[in-house]
Amino acid sequence: MTTITRTTYVIEMLQKVFIFSMEQALQHAQEVDALGRTVLIVCELPEAEFGRDQVQAYGRDWRLPRSKGSMSAVVEPVSE
Numbered sequence: 380m381t382t383i384t385r386t387t388y389v390i391e392m393l394q395k396v397f398i399f400s401m402e403q404a405l406q407h408a409q410e411v412d413a414l415g416r417t418v419l420i421v422c423e424l425p426e427a428e429f430g431r432d433q434v435q436a437y438g439r440d441w442r443l444p445r446s447k448g449s450m451s452a453v454v455e456p457v458s459e
Contacts (some may be wrong), residue, residue, distance in 0.1 A: 419452075
């Protein structure tokens with residue numbers, strides 16, 4: 380997956396699932412590209428699980444024939 384295509388996919392998914400602005404989605408996409416992960420939200424467990432499920436259900440990148448499925452997402456406890 381090219382960086383531009385991956386970034387486009389991540390931005391589209393974040394705008395749809397989390398209602399992020401273009402700027403917010405771009406920042407998260409750049410962090411994913413640079414670090415391999417990003418913290419999307421800090422919230423109560425049910426909301427975090429719902430967000431994770433929405434990311435995982437978003438589907439493959441239709442622009443890439445070799446795309447097999449959605450991005451992954453995990454729920455982690457907040458460090459105190």
